[in-house]
Amino acid sequence: MGPSADHQGPNWLGYDSSFPNPWSDIASLHMPQTIQRALYYCEYVANQDGTYAQAINRVVSYFVTEVDWTGVGDDEADNWRKFFDESLDIKNWLAVIGKDAITYGNSFFSVLPGFKRYLRCSRCHRFEAPLRAVAEARDRLKYRWSGFKFLAQCPACGHDGEMQHVDRRVFDETSCRVKRWSPHDIEILWDPFTDDTRYVWKIPEEYRRAIRKGDLFHLERAPWEVVEAVRDNQHFLFEDGFVYHMRECALAGMRNRGWGISRMLSNFRQTWYVQVLRRFNEAIALDYVMPFRLLTPAPGDKQAGTDPLTNMSAGGNVARINSMLRHRKRDPAAWHVLPFALQYQALGGEAKQLAPVELIAQGQETQLANIGIPIELWKGSLTMQTAPPAIRLFEASWSSLPHGLNGALRFLKRAVARIRNWEEPDASLVPPTHADDLTAQQAILQLMMGGQVSPTTGLRVLRLRYRDEAKKILDDQKYQAELQARSQKEMESAAQMEQMASQPGGAGPGQAQGQGGGAPADQGAQGAQGGQQPAGPQGQALQDVASSLKIDENSPITPQEMFQRADTAASQLLGMSPTQRNSELRKIKQSNPHIHPYVVERLEAKRREASNQGREAVLQQQYGGG
Known part of the structure; x- marks a missing residue:
């Protein structure tokens, strides 16, 4: 860590005793000497120093990107992506893991498999129920927790005694939980020859008390091995590979016993210096921002007897001035009279001249540069000319962070694949x-x-993602095909309705039958005259309906006139082919959108009317019905 007490003397690094040791400064006297004190120091700085906290957030946010899933099929990749994004919230977890690694120099986490605890009768083995259900029926089943054992009365055989605990795995959204471990509660077993490590959880005392007390919320979730460790008053040794340790590697000569060393410690002196400047800046703000205001009687000529200090009582003058000030607070617009003149003085108030603004700014820039953050990136003032080299230098200085985050992602992936029995894919963060x-x-x-x-x-x-875009293209093509098919079907239906409505008398089938029976031509003509008159032969030039519906802005129109025009336009549109009709309807919608709905409504009404007339004519001719 920092220099020990033996290295604080003047001869450290061979300095002559006649000259002061430049390394023996005030900051060195307060540098943490143990890993535990270093962890608390880094945590305090990250929580109290807004510059550091925001810098850490920006660094981690830059490298936490989308996860690229490869090596499996599309469906499997979608399952992994959905589970990690929705159930695990992978981006948030990687961000907090990265913040822990930068702050403490260490980040510990595991993937906990989900389970649900049941109680089973130890005698008959027929009764089995969830722990919570048994505990909530404590009056009927006599549930209690004693001697680190579950005790209850079996409703099947009546046995009143110890219940066996049965832990069953669950496979819902809670089947995998990401658990971060506090570095204050972790003890590392380190082998100096192989650098192998094992991790011990120093179970917090409040958690031990909750287990001993039999708190149901904790007993439902605590693995039984942890309960046994609490029972035996021991720490908990994790199995090998259960904990992922992301750390900042230190120099080989530092006996850090498997711990990482945070960058904050190498920047300790600069952080101390900046904090000293801030402290004095706070003192300046407390003492020199608001000036000390002073009122005194203006001195007069003592020989002429006009000096108020010699002719009047000082106590009376002070009381009179204080009364005037109190009255001014109640009524700032009031007039005040004194028998002598006053002079006003403002002492202090030079905080702007005393504040070490430039020193603080320079100290913060050095502080950020020492941990590898370009000041332009921090201020957001990067230009196109300076951005590429600055960002590339930034990425190079933090290359260990994305490497560690990808390692954490692979650890999460392997653990989830083992717990959920899924095929393990390849996964990595997309480079920024x-x-x-x-x-x-x-x-x-x-x-x-x-x-x-x-x-x-x-x-x-x-x-x-190419696969997503390809699926979207196919979906769009499918939608267009369905839309075209539906439009074609509507046009064919409209053409059939138009053909039926344009036949003389609406009796196309009856006329064909009469011609087949040898009916005279004039009889067919009479039948045509008895029905609805056709709008005109096919292909005949018709009047431009849209232009006939134009309304002059200077001449108002009543709703009745608008309805009549719409009815006339609908009659004209019935005599057109479907293509001409659709074209005219579009023109009407563009030129007069207010009358367009009425035209469409009257057009549909006339179609229904023609269809009904056609059916009645067919029934009358074929069956003689009225």
């Missing part, structure tokens, strides 16, 4: 991209269009 990649993106897209790069690689630079 920024504006200076535009040239590379354009080159990749051109290679993709030339067939030299796969669409998956080409679209990935745009943060798009």
Whole structure:
């Protein structure tokens, strides 16, 4: 950690005793000497120093990107993506794991399999129920917790004694839980020859008390091995590979016993210096922002007898001035009279001149630079000319962070695959991209269009997934095909209705039957005259309906006139072909959107009327009905 007490003397590093040791400063006297004190120091700085906290957030947020799932089929990849995004909230977990690693220099977490605890009769083995159900029926089943044993009365055989606990795995959303372990509660067993480590959980005392007390909420969730460790008053040794340890590696000469060393410790002196400046800035704000205001009688000529300090009582003057000030607070617009003149003085108030603003800004810039954050990135003042080298230098100085996050992702993936019995895919975080990649993106897209790069690689630079886009394209094509089929069906139905309505008398089938029976031509003509008059022969030029419906803005129109025009337009549209009719309807909608709904309504009404007339005519001719 920091220099020990033996290294604080003047001869440390061979300095002559006649010169002071430049390394023996005030900050060195307060540097943490143990890993436990270092952890608390780093935690305190991260919680109290807003600059550090926000810097850590920006660093982690930059590297936590989307997860790329490969090596399995599309359906399996979608299952993994959905489970990690929705059930585990993978981005949030990777972010907090990264923050722990930067703050403490260490991050410990595990994936806990979900289970549900049941109680079973130890005698007949016929009764079995969830622990909570038995506990909630404590009056009927005489449930109690004593001597780290579950005791209850079996409703099947009547046995009143110890119940066996049975833990069964669950496979719902709670089947996997990500558990972060506090570094204050972790003890590392470290082998100095192989650097192998095992991890021990120092069970917190409040958790031990809850287990001993038999708190149902904790007994439902605590693995039985942890309960046994509490019973035996011991710590809990995790099995090998159960805990993932993400850490900041230290120099080989530091005997850190398997612990990582936070960057905050190497930046201890600068952090101390900045905090000293802030402390003095706070003192300046408390003492020098608001000036000390003073009122005194203006001195007069003592020889002429006009000096109020010699001719009047000082106590009376002070009381009179204080009364005036109190009255001014109640009524700022009031007038006040004094028998002598006053002079006003403001002492202090030079906080702006005394505040070490430039020193604090310089200290913060050095503080951020010492942990590898460009000040331009922190301020958001990067330009296109300086952004590429600054960001690349930033990524290089933090290369260990995305490496550790990818390791954490692989650990999570393996644990979930083992717990849920899924096929294990390949997973990694997508490398972050920024504006200076535009040239590379354009080159990749051109290679993709030339067939030299796969669409998956080409679209990935745009943060798009080729499989998703291909599915969306097929869905859009399917939707267009369905829409065209539905439109075609409607047009065919409208054409059939138009053909039936345009036949003389609406009796197309009856006329065909009469011609087949040798009916005279004039009889057919009379039948045509007895029915509805056709609007005109097919292909005849008709009047432009849309232009006839135009309404002059200077001449108002009543609703009755609008309805009559719509009825007339509908009659004209019935005589057109479906293509002409649709074209005229579009023109009407564009030129006069207010009358368009009435035209459509009257058109449908006339179609229904023609259809009904056609059916009645057919029934009358074929069956003679009236």
